Amino acid sequence: MRRARIITGLATAGLLALSACSSGSSGGGANPADGKPPKIDKLASLGAGEGQVNIVSWAGYVENGTNDPKVNWVTDFEKQTGCKVNSKVAGTSDExxxxxxxxxxxxxxxxxxxxLRMIYGGVVAPVNTDLVPNYSDVRDFLKMKSWNSVDNVSYGIPHGWGANLLAYRTDKVSPAPTSWSVVFDNAAANAKHITAYDSPIYIADAAMYLMAHKPELGIKNPYALDDKQFNAAVDLLxxxxxxxxxxxxxxxxxVQALKSGNTVAGTAWQVIVNLAEADQAPVAAVLPSEGATGWSDTWMVAAKAKHPNxxxxxxxxxxxxxxxAQAAEWxxxxxANxxxxxxxxxxxxxxxxxAADAAYASKIWYWTTPTTRCLDGRTNVTCKDYAAWTQAWTGIKG
Known part of the structure; x- marks a missing residue:
């Protein structure tokens, strides 16, 4: 919440446009011809630091006291390891x-x-988790998942996670919603006051809803959609x-849309709800009966890292x-730990x-790059990849 308030007040226009885990509106799929990532060796042993490390991150993950003097976990790292941190904030996944x-x-x-785009593209290397002592403490439900591993090979270290919740105005929506139907099948009741996340990955939210309400489509994973399933999700959106x-x-x-009442129901993060509530807005949020999409961010090492140690x-x-603790709270x-x-x-x-609720976490379909290789295990069909999702998103918004 503190981070959100500071960023709201920043004069830097670029930071104002950042979203915590935003997908971009362009970008290709991850479609290796043989269905496997290129062979890249992981680091075998940990040696002395090289004196620096160059990082691409979401805003708020690499804080050195610039945004708030009290929020700084970079300086001690540099002192203890001798590795100077050079960081670049990215505004989208495509960036x-x-x-x-x-x-x-x-x-x-x-x-x-x-x-997955970076894994299959040979941009990142497998991670030797034995060289990351704190990895053993990371929650099991975040390890070796479809977005951070391939064929039982780990490609990253989980950092933090969250759900894309259904937020709503308690003074406008009654009874309290328990289903995403309020933004899909029943959205007309609040016409022009529904909100949705602006990204091709939002197609997964529609697919997840259809999993529960149109089982005849046979959707098992909202990121693994064949032609018929994909078209149904696009039509719903x-x-x-x-x-x-x-x-x-x-x-x-x-946050502002919820506070003003321009939004009465739609997708939100917990921090959005927290900020609106802090300003006395009549809002609440729920993880609906169908579940939710969400994110689990992963630290990944470049295949040709100049400073791997x-x-x-x-x-x-x-x-x-x-x-x-500092990073997750900020x-x-x-x-993850x-x-x-x-x-x-x-x-x-x-x-x-x-954070400790594995049952809650199990209801989340974490963002995963759609690929032509169906992520639900099917081998008799081709699934729509991220490029197709991006193209469809343009048509959805009109």
Whole structure:
């Protein structure tokens, strides 16, 4: 919440436009001819630091006191390891992919809608988790998942996670919603006051809804859609479009829309709800009966990292209990390391973000890059990749 308030007041226009885990509106799919990532060796052993590390990250993940003198986990890292941190903030997943392809960066905090593109593209290397001591403490439900591993090979270190919740105005929506139907099949009741996340990855939200309400489509994974399934999701979103007042990617604007009443129901993050509630807006949020999409951000090492030892030292540092607590609280998410909950300044932070609730986490379909290789295990059909999702999103919004 503190991070959100500071960014809201920043004069820098670029930072104002950042969203915590935004997908870009362009970018290709991840479609290797043989269905496997290129062979890249992981680091075999940890050596001395190279003196620096070049990082691409979401805003709020690499804080050195510039935004708030009290928020700084970079300086101690530099002192303890001798690795100077050079960081570049990316505004979208597509920007992250592009920056990592440049070969100038060692490390990236990738969301699931970028990670597979970089894995299959040979941009990032497998991670030797034995060289990251704090990895053993990371919650099991975040390890070796479809967005951070391929064929039982780990490509990243989980950092934090959260759900895309259904937020609503308690003075406008009654009874309290328990289903995403309020923004899909019943959206007309609040025409032009529905909000949705502005990204091709939002197609997964429609697919997830159809999993529950049109089982005859056979959707098993909202990121693995064949032609028929994909077209059904796109049609649902086109029907929703006429009732959408605003698509958002800047979460500060989502806060304002809820506070003003321009939005009465739609997708939001917990931090959006927290900020609106802090300003006395009559809002609430729920993880609906169908579940929710969400994010689990992953630290990934460049395949040709010039400073791999410093990169590994950073990955261990950022998921250490105290640092993971600072980053998760500043960013507005659940920390990956359960020991971090002992060190948050707000002792209710982990409860608020359901950090220890595996049942809650199991209801989340974490962002994963759609590929032609169906992520639900089907081999008799071809699924729509991220490029197709991007093209369809343009048509959905009109």
């Amino acid at each position: 992250m992919v592009t920056l990592m392809k440049s070969g100038e960066y060692d490390l990236v905090s990738a969301s699931g809608d970028a990670s 086109k029907a929703q479009n006429k009732n959408v007042g605003e698509y958002w990617s800047d979460y500060t604007k989502a 410093c990169a590994y030292k950073w990955m261990d540092w950022i998921i250490s209990p105290q640092t993971n 960013f507005g998410e659940a920390p 359960p020991k971090a909950c002992e060190f948050t300044s707000d002792k209710g932070h982990c409860d608020k973000y359901h």
